[in-house]
Amino acid sequence: MNIRTRTISTITALGVSAMMLTGCATASGAAEPEASADTSPAAELRLGYFANVTHAPALVGLQEGLFADALGDTKLTTSVFNAGPAAVEALTAGAIDATFIGPNPSINTFIQSGGESAVVVAGAATGGAALVVRDGIDSPADLEGTTLASPQLGNTQDVALRAWLADEGYETDTSGGGDVHITPTENAQTLTLFQQGQLDGAWLPEPWVSRLVVDAGAHVLVDEAELWEDGAFPTTVLLVNKTFLAEHPETIEALLEGELASIDWIAEHPDETAGVINAQLTADTGKALDDAVIDRALDHVVFSADPHAEAFSTLVENGLEAGTQKDGSIDGLFDLAILNGLLKKAGAEPVSAGGLGTE
Structure with missing residues (x-):
């Protein structure tokens, strides 16, 4: 199967391996989020995602065991959603701790909570x-x-x-x-x-x-x-409960290690990507995609940990025009410090918060 997956690899395979050996220790160069002195890895991480090709870093990370490897002793449980508002509702209610999600629901919960509910810690996909x-x-x-x-x-x-x-x-x-x-x-x-x-x-x-x-x-x-x-617009980002991040930064670092490893895996295995995604989709939905469907879908998505923060002001304007969100500030929506610490350690370029948060 000739999958023409366009992927931006944020770290090399060697970089992934090196980071996995560090476990959940804080990456060199990463600024610590505000937290109490007794932060520790969480006993459990509850992760949301969608059964969509635009969530391939989540699908591959689960199917290949990359999240589990990075999280170590932290138990990983997952929930599958159809769309962002439902995932945000679960995040707000405390049913999940983090979720792969579209940018507009991320904006909505941030504005509605006055910046207290959740922050974007990475991107995952553009296009599609x-x-x-x-x-x-x-x-x-x-x-x-x-x-x-x-x-x-x-x-x-x-x-x-x-x-x-x-x-x-x-x-x-x-x-x-x-x-x-x-x-x-x-x-x-x-x-x-x-x-x-x-x-x-x-x-x-x-x-x-x-x-x-x-x-x-x-x-x-x-x-x-x-x-x-x-042609670059954010489709999927990684949104984390703000309190969970403050209490368990090591766990979020491990989650990000798993995501980066997944993005790198996709870049290095273009001929296997469709099969791995389909295996996870079958586990989640009971049905795989036809070859023609998944080949076409993958050809229209780019996978990267860059959240394209520069696009979010336009997304706010779109939400206001659509009448689906409240007006408010998104200053502080991004906390990319841990991600950029991992990228720095791997010798990769940092990603920008676009003046809307921590880098």
Whole structure:
């Protein structure tokens, strides 16, 4: 299988091995988060993620045991979500400690809590989202009166869809009214409804874009990459409960070691990546993706620990325009100190918080 996975490798294999040998000790050069003097590795880390190709660093890290290796004696338990708002609800309720998630729900919880709920400690993926539509829709002008789906109200693709429609002159509202009707729908149900002719299209992450294209005959009207400079827009980040980070920085460092090892593994095993992702998807959902679907999906996603913080001000504007978030500051949303300590130790370039937090 010739997988053309475009991956930005943030560390070398040698760097990963060296970091794994250090266990959960704080990486050289990493600034410590504010914490009490009695911080220690957590007995358990509860991690959320989605069964999406845009969450491949989580899927590969779990399937290959890279998170477990890095976490050592810390027990890892996982929860699978369909979209970001549900994951944020679990994080806020204390049901999970960290989650791979889209940027807009991360922004929402940060603003709504006055910066107290959670922080972004790394990126995971860019790209891999698009508006796919039925035959007969060939331009934005054809969308008036149509019904489109998004994964969940206020999730990253939902916000992108609403903001794009507004730029095209369409009015929408969060109750499904307006010139174009938006119906937040679970991804698998979106595929079924599209096949039944009950939806005209959807703005989705991979692999659901590719599933509608390959399995249901949809075509791409808008590739979100075309809307961003250099095609780079954050799709998945790693969000951590702020209290958990303060109490267990060693555990979050280990989690980041596992993520970096996973990103590096993807870069070094392009011909095996699809199979490993499919193995985890089968474990999570009971079904693997067809080769044509996963090949197409992987070709549209880039994996990197860079969260592309420079894009988040635009994402805030989009959320406000879409009516799915409150106005507020995102200063402090990023805490990249531990990540950059690991990157420095591996001889890699640090990533930027874009003036919105700790580097």
